[in-house]
Amino acid sequence: MIFRVKRFDPTCDRRPSWRAYTVDVRPKMSVLDGLFWILEHADSTLSFRYSCRAGMCGSCAMVVNGREALACRLRLAHVAAPVHVEPLRSLPVIKDLVVDMTPFFEKYRAVDPFYRAEDPAVTGPAAAPAVVRPESRELVDLQLGCISCGACYSACPVVALNPEFLGPAALNRAYVLSADEREPAAGDRAAAILGDGGVHACHAVGNCVAACPVGINPLLSIQLLRKGATDR
Amino acid sequence: MDGDWDDLRCDILILGGGGAGLMAALHAYDTDPRLDIVVVAKGLVGKSGCTRLVQGGFNAALDPRDSPELHFRDTLAGGQFLNDQDLAWTLVTEAPEIVRKLEAKIGCFFDRREDGQIHQKAFAGQSFDRTVHRGDLTGIEITSRLHDQLFARSMRILDETRAVELIHDRAGGRIAGALLLRQQTGTFVLARARVVLLATGGGPRMYTYSAPSLEKAGDGYAMAYRAGCDLIDMEMMQFHPTGLLAGASRLSGMVLEEGLRGAGAWLLNAQGERFMARYDPVRMERATRDVVARASYQEIMAGRGTPAGGVLLDASHLGAGFVARHFPGMVARCAEVGFDLTREPVEVVPTAHFHMGGVRIDVDCRTALPGLLVAGEDAGGVHGANRLGGNGVAESCVFGARAGRTAAQLCAVLAAVEPDAREAEQARDAALAPLRRDRGESPVRIRRELERVMWQHVGLVRDAAGLARALAAIEELEERAAGTAAPPGARWNLTWQQALDVRSLLLAARLTAAAASYRRESRGSHARSDFPERDDAHWLVHIHQAAGRAPWTEPVRLTRLRPSDLEARPAAAPQ
Numbered sequence: 055m056i057f058r059v060k061r062f063d064p065t066c067d068r069r070p071s072w073r074a075y076t077v078d079v080r081p082k083m084s085v086l087d088g089l090f091w092i093l094e095h096a097d098s099t100l101s102f103r104y105s106c107r108a109g110m111c112g113s114c115a116m117v118v119n120g121r122e123a124l125a126c127r128l129r130l131a132h133v134a135a136p137v138h139v140e141p142l143r144s145l146p147v148i149k150d151l152v153v154d155m156t157p158f159f160e161k162y163r164a165v166d167p168f169y170r171a172e173d174p175a176v177t178g179p180a181a182a183p184a185v186v187r188p189e190s191r192e193l194v195d196l197q198l199g200c201i202s203c204g205a206c207y208s209a210c211p212v213v214a215l216n217p218e219f220l221g222p223a224a225l226n227r228a229y230v231l232s233a234d235e236r237e238p239a240a241g242d243r244a245a246a247i248l249g250d251g252g253v254h255a256c257h258a259v260g261n262c263v264a265a266c267p268v269g270i271n272p273l274l275s276i277q278l279l280r281k282g283a284t285d286r
Numbered sequence: 287m288d289g290d291w292d293d294l295r296c297d298i299l300i301l302g303g304g305g306a307g308l309m310a311a312l313h314a315y316d317t318d319p320r321l322d323i324v325v326v327a328k329g330l331v332g333k334s335g336c337t338r339l340v341q342g343g344f345n346a347a348l349d350p351r352d353s354p355e356l357h358f359r360d361t362l363a364g365g366q367f368l369n370d371q372d373l374a375w376t377l378v379t380e381a382p383e384i385v386r387k388l389e390a391k392i393g394c395f396f397d398r399r400e401d402g403q404i405h406q407k408a409f410a411g412q413s414f415d416r417t418v419h420r421g422d423l424t425g426i427e428i429t430s431r432l433h434d435q436l437f438a439r440s441m442r443i444l445d446e447t448r449a450v451e452l453i454h455d456r457a458g459g460r461i462a463g464a465l466l467l468r469q470q471t472g473t474f475v476l477a478r479a480r481v482v483l484l485a486t487g488g489g490p491r492m493y494t495y496s497a498p499s500l501e502k503a504g505d506g507y508a509m510a511y512r513a514g515c516d517l518i519d520m521e522m523m524q525f526h527p528t529g530l531l532a533g534a535s536r537l538s539g540m541v542l543e544e545g546l547r548g549a550g551a552w553l554l555n556a557q558g559e560r561f562m563a564r565y566d567p568v569r570m571e572r573a574t575r576d577v578v579a580r581a582s583y584q585e586i587m588a589g590r591g592t593p594a595g596g597v598l599l600d601a602s603h604l605g606a607g608f609v610a611r612h613f614p615g616m617v618a619r620c621a622e623v624g625f626d627l628t629r630e631p632v633e634v635v636p637t638a639h640f641h642m643g644g645v646r647i648d649v650d651c652r653t654a655l656p657g658l659l660v661a662g663e664d665a666g667g668v669h670g671a672n673r674l675g676g677n678g679v680a681e682s683c684v685f686g687a688r689a690g691r692t693a694a695q696l697c698a699v700l701a702a703v704e705p706d707a708r709e710a711e712q713a714r715d716a717a718l719a720p721l722r723r724d725r726g727e728s729p730v731r732i733r734r735e736l737e738r739v740m741w742q743h744v745g746l747v748r749d750a751a752g753l754a755r756a757l758a759a760i761e762e763l764e765e766r767a768a769g770t771a772a773p774p775g776a777r778w779n780l781t782w783q784q785a786l787d788v789r790s791l792l793l794a795a796r797l798t799a800a801a802a803s804y805r806r807e808s809r810g811s812h813a814r815s816d817f818p819e820r821d822d823a824h825w826l827v828h829i830h831q832a833a834g835r836a837p838w839t840e841p842v843r844l845t846r847l848r849p850s851d852l853e854a855r856p857a858a859a860p861q
Contacts (some may be wrong), residue, residue, distance in 0.1 A: 083537075099779070105330075106334075109619070149777055149778040150778075167433065169392065180391050183390060187402045201430075244694060
C-alpha cells in the first residue's frame with residue numbers, strides 16, 4: 055500500500071514536501087502501524103507522536119486522506135490508497151507529523167478547565183462524594199470523555215480563520231463544567247465563554263462533530279452554553 | 287551537536303506525568319505553593335503513561351459493609367504474602383480518602399448507582415465489589431482531571447522529555463538532580479533539585495505481547511538501579527489474562543478489561559471448553575490474574591489454543607445490550623479489529639502488564655538514597671507476587687499523594703546541592719553514542735529479539751535452563767545494543783529514542799530474569815515448572831538486587847497478617 059507522508063523540518067526545510075513509501079500491509083494494521091513500518095523498514099528519520107495505541111491518550115491525531123483521525127484507531131482496511139498522511143491543521147509543525155500542541159492547551163486553559171472545590175487544596179480533607187442521580191448526568195456524560203487530541207481544533211474552519219476562537223474542545227470542557235451540578239464555585243468562566251473567542255464566534259459548521267474520535271458533540275455543547283447565556 | 291546542556295534549578299523534580307507524578311505535583315504544590323516544581327513527562331503530560339490506560343478502576347473500601355481490613359486480606363491473598371505489609375496497609379487505608387479527593391477536589395466523576403452513590407463493580411480476587419470506575423475507561427477521567435488541575439497551579443511542565451539518568455552530588459552521597467533529554471529539540475537539560483521523585487511507571491514492554499503504552503521502557507528501574515537503589519521482587523511480572531490479539535497491529539496485547547470476567551464472561555479454548563474448570567473450579571474466570579493467565583498459557587501450550595495462538599473471551603451470553611451498555615470502550619476496541627464483543631468470542635492472549643517489583647521504599651516513598659523518592663509502578667512491594675485488578679491506579683494515586691507531601695516536607699530540610707558535572711557528562715555521552723555512530727545495528731531488531739527471548743523463557747512458566755538461556759541472550763543483546771546507530775539529527779529522532787529505550791528495556795529484563803532464576807519456588811505470577819510448589823518455609827523473602835553486588839534476600843516482615851490467618855478465614859469468597 056502506498057503511503058504519501060508530508061515531511062517537514064522547519065529548522066532546515068523551506069516548505070513541506072510529500073514523500074511516498076510502499077508499506078507491507080498485513081491484516082488489522084492501523085495507520086499508526088503503517089507509520090511504524092516506515093520508521094523501521096524504510097525511513098528511520100520519520101517523526102510522529104504516539105503513546106497508548108488504543109485510542110485513549112489522543113497523542114496520534116493527524117489528517118489522513120483529508121480528514122482528522124487517530125492514527126491508532128484507523129485501520130488500513132478502511133482507508134483508500136494511496137494514504138495521504140499529514141499533520142493536524144492550525145497548529146505549528148515541530149517535525150513531520152508532530153505538531154506543537156501549546157496553542158491548543160493555551161486556549162483550553164483560558165476557560166479555567168479545572169473543577170473548583172470550595173476548598174481546592176488537595177491536602178485538606180475531602181467531602182463525601184456528592185449524591186448524583188445517573189439520569190441527571192445523561193447529557194453531560196456523553197460530552198465528558200474528551201481525550202484532548204486536537205482533532206476538532208484541526209477540523210474547525212473558524213479556528214483556522216480566527217486566532218481568537220478558543221475552539222471546540224475548550225468550549226466543550228467549559229460546558230461540561232457548567233453542567234456539573236457538583237461544582238460549588240462556578241461562574242468565572244463566563245468572560246471566556248462569552249468573549250470574542252467564545253461561543254458566539256462559532257459558525258456552527260459542525261466539522262468538530264464529525265472529527266471527534268470519541269463521539270463527543272462539541273457543537274451541541276457550544277449551543278447549550280449559548281442558550282444558557284441567553285436564558286440568564 | 288556539541289552536547290551542551292541547559293541548566294535548570296528547582297525545588298522538586300518530578301520524573302513522570304502519569305497518575306503518581308501528577309498526584310505528587312498537586313500535593314507538593316498545595317502543601318507549599320512557594321515551591322518551585324517541575325514535572326517531566328516522556329510524552330505529553332497527562333496524556334502519556336499507563337494511568338491513562340486504566341480501564342477497570344480503583345479499589346477502595348467505601349461501603350459500610352466493606353472495610354480496609356477486608357481489602358488488606360484480599361491484597362495479601364492476591365499477592366501471596368510477598369507484599370510489604372506496611373505499604374499494602376497504607377494503600378488500603380488511604381484509598382477511600384483518595385477516591386473522595388479525586389471526586390470532591392479534583393473533579394473526577396465516577397459512575398453512580400441508581401441511588402446516586404458511587405458505583406463499585408466486581409473485580410477478580412476480591413471479597414467485596416469495591417472497584418470505583420468511570421465506565422470501562424476510568425484512566426482517561428482520572429488523568430484528564432488531574433491534568434486540568436495543573437492549570438490552576440503554577441509549575442513548570444517539560445513535555446516530551448526523557449529522564450536519562452539520576453545524578454548524584456559530588457560527594458556521591460545523595461541524588462542532586464537528573465539529566466534530561468528534550469525530544470522536541472534534541473537538547474539536554476541538567477536539572478538540580480532538592481528532591482527528585484521517580485514516578486516514570488514500570489512498563490514491561492520487553493515481551494512479545496505487552497499492554498503498557500508504547501513509550502514505556504522501564505526507564506525508572508534502569509535509572510534507579512544504576513544510581514545505586516535497591517530493587518526488590520523483580521521476578522514478579524504480572525501477565526493480564528486477556529490481551530487482545532490483533533494480528534500484526536501494535537494494538538495486540540492491549541488489555542480487555544477484567545470487569546468483563548467480573549460480570550461473568552467466559553474463557554474458552556479452541557474446543558469451546560470453559561477451561562478454568564480444570565485450574566480453579568471454584569473461582570473460575572474470577573480467579574486472580576496470575577492463575578487465569580497461566581491457565582490460558584497452558585491451554586495454548588497444550589495445543590488447545592486458536593490458530594493465531596490465543597484463547598477466547600466470550601461475553602455474548604451476558605446479552606448484547608448489557609455488554610454494549612457496560613463496556614462501550616471494549617466493544618469499540620474489538621470492533622476495530624473485526625470482533626463483535628457483544629455477540630461472539632474474541633481472541634485473547636496473556637499479555638505482560640504490570641511489574642510488581644521495583645525500588646524499595648518506605649511508606650513515605652523514601653529510598654535508601656537521600657534526595658530520591660519513588661512512587662507508583664517504579665516502586666516495589668505493595669502488591670507482592672501478584673497485583674489485584676484495581677489496586678494499580680490506587681497505588682499510583684495513594685503513593686503519588688504521599689510522595690508529594692514528603693517532597694514538600696523534605697524541601698524544608700534538604701539544601702540544594704550541585705549535581706556532579708562529570709557524572710552528567712558521562713550520562714550524556716552514553717546517551718549520545720547511537721547518534722554519534724555512523725554505522726550500527728538498528729535498535730528495533732534488538733528489541734524484537736529481546737521480546738522473543740523474554741516471552742519464551744521469562745514468561746508465564748519458567749525453568750532454570752530457560753532462564754539461563756535468557757540471561758545469556760540478554761548479555762549478548764546488551765553487547766549488540768552498545769553498537770546501535772541512529773540517523774543524524776537530534777530533533778524528534780524516534781530511532782535514537784528507540785535506541786535509548788532498548789538500553790532501559792535490556793536492564794529491566796536482566797533484573798527480571800536474574801531474580802526469576804534466583805527464586806526456586808512458585809508464587810503468584812512467578813511459576814517455575816522445576817519448582818512448582820509455593821515454599822513459605824524458605825521463600826517468604828524479598829529478592830534484592832543492587833548494582834555491584836550479588837542478589838540477596840531479606841525476610842518479608844509479617845507485621846499484620848500471616849498466611850495461617852487466611853487459612854482460618856479465606857479472603858476472596860466466590861461471588
